[in-house]
Amino acid sequence: MKAHVFYTKALLWCGLLCSLSFFTTCSDDDDDDMAGTFYGPLVTVGQGNARTWVTTNDAGTPTSLGLTFSEQAITGNLGNAMRMYTLALPAQADQTLYDHVMLDWNPQGHDPGPLYGAPHFDLHFYMIPPDQVANIQGSAATDQMPAAQFRPQNYMITPGIVPGMGAHWIDFTDVNNTPGNFAKNFIYGSFNGNFIFHEPMFTLAYLKTLPTIGTQTMDIPQPASYQMAGLYPQRYSFSYNANTKEYTISLLDLTQKQ
Known part of the structure; x- marks a missing residue:
């Protein structure tokens, strides 16, 4: 009888403790997995693949995101025609500025040739959905530029608007934006007065x-003010992992602005 009473009391105490700690140890909806690196779907690139990713902290807030190539993606035959790849971001990136990623392979480079004529990749982190990007048209004469306070220091707009992309802004103090010196740089993109993408651009040779x-x-040059509240990258990086044989382009130190 005493054993039965003891067992009953133990069950009651267990139930009480579980109810008091519902949001921690006894909940099926605990937050133990909020920190980590989460991946988007694989996309075939060349003879390998690429995928997006986002890393979050213990609170589930994104701290960095980027794109990772398998080594075969750039050592195999990438082809002699321009290719564009749309990559979805993992759900955890919903808290960032970005909607999706566009990776462009330019085997003959692109205009202006003296600057960017080498085979290279454009990596657009878009803040607007793909259908809006696809509908971008117009000319520099009719396009409204972002207000001066939203433009990064030392950045200037390049001629024209690329259909399906937008206007491109470059750092005129970066040696990579001078003839014969392009290896990698960081571009801002705009349309209709709003910045709509961030773009690391890099040559195959550099990678x-x-x-x-x-x-x-x-470091990523920053504006004096920001057009909308969000997590803005402060640095970007290029790296190679010898163990996994992967190349990674990262947007780092996501920091809340406004």
């Missing part, structure tokens, strides 16, 4: 040097 030179991390 292939990473196993030798190691990770490179650069």
